[in-house]
Amino acid sequence: MWGENHSLVSEIVLMGFASSQEICVVLFLVFSMFYVAGILGNFLVVVTVISDPHLHSPMYFLLANLSFIDMWVSSITVPKMVSDLLKERKVISLQGCITQMFFIHVSGGTEMVLLIVMAYDRYIAICKPLHYLTIMNPRTCILLLVVTWTIGIMHSLIQIAFVANLQFCGHREVDSFYCDLPRFIKLACTVTYKLDLMVTVNSGLISLGTFITLMISYALMLVTVWQHSSGGSSKALSTLSAHITVVVLFFGPCIFVYSWPFLTVPVDKFLAIFDVIITPFLNPVIYTFRNKEMKAAMRRTFSQMPSSQNLF
Numbered sequence: 001m002w003g004e005n006h007s008l009v010s011e012i013v014l015m016g017f018a019s020s021q022e023i024c025v026v027l028f029l030v031f032s033m034f035y036v037a038g039i040l041g042n043f044l045v046v047v048t049v050i051s052d053p054h055l056h057s058p059m060y061f062l063l064a065n066l067s068f069i070d071m072w073v074s075s076i077t078v079p080k081m082v083s084d085l086l087k088e089r090k091v092i093s094l095q096g097c098i099t100q101m102f103f104i105h106v107s108g109g110t111e112m113v114l115l116i117v118m119a120y121d122r123y124i125a126i127c128k129p130l131h132y133l134t135i136m137n138p139r140t141c142i143l144l145l146v147v148t149w150t151i152g153i154m155h156s157l158i159q160i161a162f163v164a165n166l167q168f169c170g171h172r173e174v175d176s177f178y179c180d181l182p183r184f185i186k187l188a189c190t191v192t193y194k195l196d197l198m199v200t201v202n203s204g205l206i207s208l209g210t211f212i213t214l215m216i217s218y219a220l221m222l223v224t225v226w227q228h229s230s231g232g233s234s235k236a237l238s239t240l241s242a243h244i245t246v247v248v249l250f251f252g253p254c255i256f257v258y259s260w261p262f263l264t265v266p267v268d269k270f271l272a273i274f275d276v277i278i279t280p281f282l283n284p285v286i287y288t289f290r291n292k293e294m295k296a297a298m299r300r301t302f303s304q305m306p307s308s309q310n311l312f
């Protein structure tokens with residue numbers, strides 16, 4: 001019986017980046033820097049929006065919620081990945097792996113729905129400006145956020161339920177730096193095409209469908225802005241272009257990683273870096289450095305602190 005019961009795989013080996021020691025040290029430094037900068041930037045956005053009454057509007061609250069989720073998105077994978085870069089043996093327990101996949105999909109799914117809510121918010125602001133404050137009242141905002149998190153959790157639970165009891169056949173190497181469904185499924189003993197299909201539908205088609213819907217909505221909003229104003233629309237245009245940039249950055253890698261069933265190409269793991277490190281870092285940069293109100297609010301918030309008078 002020894003060695004026969006292969007389903008007792010309890011550890012998974014993450015192959016990570018198969019590179020030289022020097023390259024790993026460089027990547028360690030670069031990724032750590034982006035990670036810390038992303039966390040600080042997003043934290044700054046949350047603190048500024050919550051503490052500045054000028055920013056107490058649905059748009060900025062949603063922005064702060066996006067920053068809050070971004071901190072989670074990167075913290076679920078990056079610290080482990082970064083510390084693995086310096087280790088010879090990169091392993092994760094089976095439970096750890098499933099937990100990681102669960103939280104990746106909760107935060108990713110929630111962020112996806114939140115981007116839809118943010119587009120809806122801009123749609124109301126641009127196409128029904130007179131009713132904006134009645135439609136996007138605080139109660140509706142909270143309700144939308146509850147729905148957002150519920151969908152994110154359901155999306156993740158459904159997928160994890162399919163893979164939590166898989167049998168493994170001793171093969172336990174994942175060619176990535178964190179656990180995710182497409183590669184995890186490949187470790188199972190059974191024929192996995194149904195599971196592949198489930199992931200493609202649940203993560204791939206949903207990202208693709210959402211992305212197309214969002215792009216069409218933003219195109220309609222841009223047309224509306226162009227038609228209804230001459231010159232005074234630059235603020236709306238800059239907000240919309242910031243939103244569109246974030247949507248493309250977030251959905252691009254997702255669609256690539258999840259939409260091709262049965263196929264996991266090496267480039268996947270580099271694209272994933274985009275979603276867990278680069279996007280969470282860029283979101284606050286895109287929204288704050290291009291947004292006058294946000295910059296002014298940060299100046300106000302931090303000029304109240306005596307030691308930071310010279311920062312801005």
Ligand SMILES: *[C@@H]1O[C@H](CO)[C@@H](O)[C@H](O)[C@H]1NC(C)=O
Pocket residue numbers: 046049050058061062064065068141142145
């Ligand atoms: C998220 O949005 C809600 C309601 O719009 C707001 O009350 C809350 O402070 C926001 N959360 C964060 C972390 O910014």
